[in-house]
Amino acid sequence: MPxxxxxxxxxxxxxxxxxxxxxxxxHQRLNALGFRVGKRIELVRRAQxxxxxxxxxxxxDVIMRASEAHRIQISQAA
Amino acid sequence: MKRVALLGMPxxxxxxxxxxxxxxxxxxxxxxxxxxxxxxxxxxxxGYIAELVDLPGIYDLHGFSDDEQVVRRFLAHNEVDLxxxxxxxxxIDRQLSLALQVRTLGLPVMLMLNMADEARRSGxxxxxxxxxxxxxxxxxxxxAKYGEGFPQALQLAAQTMxxxxxxxxxxxxxxxxxxxxxxEQEMESIVKESVQIPVxxxxxxxxxxxxxxxxxxxxxxxxxxxxxxxxxxIFTLGTPLQDAVAWALELGRTSLLDPLMASWPHxxxxxxxxxxxxxxxxxxxxxxxxxxxxxxxxxxxxxxxLSRAAFLMDAFMARLGLDGRGFVMVLMGFxxxxxxxxxxxxxxxxxxxxxxxxxxxxxxCSARLQVFLFMTAVLFTPQQAPVVLFxxxxxxxxxxxxxxLLFKRHFKSSEPFxxxxxxxxxxxxxxxxxxxxxxxxxxxxxxxxFIIAGVVLVWVLTxxxxxxxxxxxxxxxxxxxxxxxxxxxxxxxxHLSIALIFGFVAxxxxxxxxxxxxxxxxxxxxxxxxxxxxxxxxxxxxLFTLIYTPCxxxxxxxxxxxxxxxxxxxxxxxxxxxxxxxxxxxxxGARALGF
Numbered sequence: 001m002p003x004x005x006x007x008x009x010x011x012x013x014x015x016x017x018x019x020x021x022x023x024x025x026x027h028q029r030l031n032a033l034g035f036r037v038g039k040r041i042e043l044v045r046r047a048q049x050x051x052x053x054x055x056x057x058x059x060x061d062v063i064m065r066a067s068e069a070h071r072i073q074i075s076q077a078a
Numbered sequence: 079m080k081r082v083a084l085l086g087m088p089x090x091x092x093x094x095x096x097x098x099x100x101x102x103x104x105x106x107x108x109x110x111x112x113x114x115x116x117x118x119x120x121x122x123x124x125g126y127i128a129e130l131v132d133l134p135g136i137y138d139l140h141g142f143s144d145d146e147q148v149v150r151r152f153l154a155h156n157e158v159d160l161x162x163x164x165x166x167x168x169x170i171d172r173q174l175s176l177a178l179q180v181r182t183l184g185l186p187v188m189l190m191l192n193m194a195d196e197a198r199r200s201g202x203x204x205x206x207x208x209x210x211x212x213x214x215x216x217x218x219x220x221x222a223k224y225g226e227g228f229p230q231a232l233q234l235a236a237q238t239m240x241x242x243x244x245x246x247x248x249x250x251x252x253x254x255x256x257x258x259x260x261x262e263q264e265m266e267s268i269v270k271e272s273v274q275i276p277v278x279x280x281x282x283x284x285x286x287x288x289x290x291x292x293x294x295x296x297x298x299x300x301x302x303x304x305x306x307x308x309x310x311x312i313f314t315l316g317t318p319l320q321d322a323v324a325w326a327l328e329l330g331r332t333s334l335l336d337p338l339m340a341s342w343p344h345x346x347x348x349x350x351x352x353x354x355x356x357x358x359x360x361x362x363x364x365x366x367x368x369x370x371x372x373x374x375x376x377x378x379x380x381x382x383x384l385s386r387a388a389f390l391m392d393a394f395m396a397r398l399g400l401d402g403r404g405f406v407m408v409l410m411g412f413x414x415x416x417x418x419x420x421x422x423x424x425x426x427x428x429x430x431x432x433x434x435x436x437x438x439x440x441x442x443c444s445a446r447l448q449v450f451l452f453m454t455a456v457l458f459t460p461q462q463a464p465v466v467l468f469x470x471x472x473x474x475x476x477x478x479x480x481x482x483l484l485f486k487r488h489f490k491s492s493e494p495f496x497x498x499x500x501x502x503x504x505x506x507x508x509x510x511x512x513x514x515x516x517x518x519x520x521x522x523x524x525x526x527x528f529i530i531a532g533v534v535l536v537w538v539l540t541x542x543x544x545x546x547x548x549x550x551x552x553x554x555x556x557x558x559x560x561x562x563x564x565x566x567x568x569x570x571x572x573h574l575s576i577a578l579i580f581g582f583v584a585x586x587x588x589x590x591x592x593x594x595x596x597x598x599x600x601x602x603x604x605x606x607x608x609x610x611x612x613x614x615x616x617x618x619x620x621l622f623t624l625i626y627t628p629c630x631x632x633x634x635x636x637x638x639x640x641x642x643x644x645x646x647x648x649x650x651x652x653x654x655x656x657x658x659x660x661x662x663x664x665x666x667g668a669r670a671l672g673f
Contacts, residue, residue, distance in 0.1 A: 025141070026494045032087075032137035033498065034172040048294055051393030054499065059169055059200075061499035063389045065396065068494050 004076070007053065007069040009043040015074035016040055022071045030072075034060050041074065080128035080239060081157060082121075085149065085180065086164030087173050088135035089500040091192045095164055095222035096132040097512050099232065104132075104516055110155040114148055114641070117516075124236025128159070134426070139179040139255070143493050145426050153183065154252035160239040161187040167197035167204060167219060168501075171269045177213055178265055183254050186242035188216040190231050195221040196501070208272040223506055284501040288386070297390050305409055308378070312370045313413045313444060319366035327359045345544070353537040357530030360584055361522065364416055364631055368521055369514040371410065371417035376513040378406070379424060380505035385497050392495065398479060399486025401425065401495060404434035408478060411441030415632045419639055420517060426493075432640060433489035436649055437481045439628045439636070442474040445585035449623055452589045456604045457616040466617070470624055477625055477656065525634035532630040536583050540576070540591075549595045554579045568661035569615040570622065578622065584629045614673050618665040625657035 003018050017039050020030055034057045035041075044054040044061070052063045084099075086092040096104070100119030117132040133152060134145035163180055165173040170191065180187055191197075191204060197219075210217040218234045220227030246254070291300060331351060339347035378384050388402030395405050403425055411418035418438050425431040442450075450470055454463035539554040546552045550559070550572055558565070558575030565575050573595050580591035593599050598606050611619075627633060627650050637646040 025143075026496075028138050028141045029143070029494060029496055032141065032172070032175065033496065044288075045292060045294075047292075047389055047393055048298070049393040052389050052495070054288075054292065054389060058171065060172065061501075062496060063385065063392075063499055064494070064496040065392070068496060 003073050005070045006041065006043070006055070006072040006074050007066040009074065011043055011045050013076070014040060014042045015076050017072060018075050019073040020071060021073070022068075026068065026071065033062055034058060035072065041072075080123065080126045080159040082123065082128045082130045082160045082162060082235070082239070083153070083158045084130060084132050084162050084164065085176075086135055086192075087137055087166065087176060089498055090135070090164045090166040090173070091222045092135055092164045093132065094506075094509055095190065095192060095220075096130065097509065098222050098225065098228060100130055114144075116148075116152070123160075123232070124240050126239070128239075131156075137176070139176065143426065144428050150255055153185075154248050154255060157245075157248060158185055158251075159245060160235065160242070161185050162235055163187055163189045164192050164222075165189065166193050167191040168193055168200050168202055170202070170204065170273055174213075174265045174268060177215070181213065181215060183251050184246045185251065186238055186245055188218070188235050188238040189213065190235075191217065191219040192222050194219040194227060195224060196503075202273070205272050209268065212268045212271065223509075284382075287502055288499075291383070291386055292389060301387055301390050304383075305406065308374050309410070309413055312367070312374055312410075316367045316370050316413075317444070319370075320363050323362050323366060324359065327355070327362065331355060348541060349534070349537070352541070353534035354530060356537070357533035358526075360533055360631065361526045361529050363584075363586075364414070364521065365518055367414050368417045368420070368518050371414070371421065372514045372517045373510055375410075375417075375421050375424075376510045377505055380503060380509060382500045382502045384424065385499050388497060389499070396495070398482040399430070399489065399491075400434055400437075400482055401430055401491075404430065407434055408438055408441055411438040412443060412474075414443050414445075415439050415441060415628050416521070416635050417517075419632065419635045420521065422639070427491050429489040430491040432645060433482060433485060435636060435640060435645075436485055436489070436652070437478045439632055439649060439653060440474055440477045440481060440625065442471055442624060443585070443628060445629065446624060449581070449585055449588045450620055452592075453616055453620050456607050457611065457613045466620075470620060473621065473660075474624060477660070481652070481656070521635070524638040525631060528634040528637070529630050532634075533583050536579065539579060540594075548597065549573075549576055552576075564658070567666065568622065568658060569618040569665040570661075571610075571615075573610075574615075574619050578626070581623060582627060582630065584631070585623070588623070612673075614665060614668045617668075618661045621664055622657045622661045625660055626654050 006015070006017075009015055017035060017037050019037060020027060020035060022030065039057055042056045044056050046053050050066065052065050053069050054061065054063050055069070056062075084092060084096055096117065096119075099121055103121075104117045104119040114134070116134075119130050121128055121130050123130075131152070133149050136143070136146045136149050138146060139149070140146075161180060161183075163177055165177065177187075177189055189209075191206070197204070204217075204219060206217040206219060216234050216238050218227065218231035220231040222228065291297060293300075335351060335355065339350065378387075384403060384406065387406050391402035391405045395402050400408075404422070407418045407421050410421060415438055418441070419435055422431050422434045422438070425434060450467055454466050458466055536554075539557065540549065540552050542553055543551075546555070549555055554576045555572065557579065558572045561575055562572060565571075570578070576595050577588050577591050581588040592607070593603055596603055596606055633646060633650065636649055637643060640646065
């Protein structure tokens, strides 16, 4: 299964989080919002002009910049 | 007196709960160990008078954000008799982590699961008994917004506080805070045991609304139209209200105070009326605007749209070192800088908040617009005037962006930009009214003394010494004359420099002060000014007026909101230097080109 980063996902696509490579501060914030290895994640939409990403994890909708999404490795879900 | 701390994650309705418990009695106060304002209120809980403190919303007790540090410092420096933990029932599966973290502190704690109404709609049910047993703390569900379950929850809180015989001292809490505990697995197992969540729950209506409001091409136009309408609402309603306040104060003066003080010494009635009474009037003029502004902002914020605005504008604002929420405040600054500065409180990161506060004073507010309308009417034809005015707006935007670009390195945000998008909600009228009321109280409490003192000072400068024949002989005139080596190169003569000193109080008084300074009124004044000024001098004066310190109320608000005198001086210093540089380049450039 090829791994890629969250920021390469297209709107409407689902994936599973494989790893989070972030420093402690970012890691804790992501953890508190429900980002965990093995969780399913969906990219809902992207803002225009390389703006933030809108992702959904279970019951939680989150917006984040692409630079932060890049730290999250995923593998595409079937 | 007992002390109760209200703790919870963002978007859990914690502030709504705070308002419901405290009513309108909330105050803003300072606390040992921390540097931000916290709301607190005296309440009656289980027969005790208790002080309820609203701590900032946090995701993680051990995190590194500014707010998370504030909460830790508060708990490590203040005795707490009860912690009320507020979590969102619809997201309980991940929010329980905070409950387990708080439990390790050993403080008396009870858990309030808020938004029971939304949870029911989403098909989520919680077995509070099972959860209470597993967590080892009392659990109550309620809806702070509608009050359902609230009396029972409060009673449970009172019982919890009474049952706790002793609680750890702040130093002990600090020690426990330092030991980060492994809580992940426990959290998962409790959720598995006691909460049922439908798979992939989505609020269908929120998703539908987002489809339109965050649409790739429609999202931004809708955002700008919405902002424009809100802006129009605030300021078309606010201006007549401001006029009404001014009219009432003027009536009080002419019918009551003037006759009363007619026989008093001239200096005393002058000080009381032109100094202090006018100062009070300056403060009062902001009250309707602040109420209306927060009326609207509470709706925007609590409805969940502000986070959407951040999503739409972030691509652009990130390049300026600001975030999308800052953009909303900068735009609101075009109406009035003061509430816009107060509104930056929604930005929880201090660095990005300070950067936003540094650029807001460059927004061309409605008071400055009055000066420009007058000046363009004096100096330009009716065809030219709108073009000049439009140029001023462009300049205002350019200066705002330039300042953000120049200072973004010094106010670098250390927090990642990751925001939760809450589902759309309808704020209740009670929430909206309370917020407006609290913000006005905050403004009056903090800024009024500073503003009145400033108005009195400018009154002294522009009316003394007593033997002054014209305004050129007053202290203000002397200061203007003293500054002439600096102001002459930018085309501002002694008369106009006095107007600038008046304008320091409020831009509303500049046009009126010109009549005093030139000793003429109406058409005679415009003819005299048109004769004395050419358009190059006039535009240079307008540019300076646009960029230098907006008004005393803005400075007072900058100081109280930033809690930093140094930051206030940075803002004043930067805007004065920039105003001079821009005017200098324009004036000398135009003269060099032969105008």
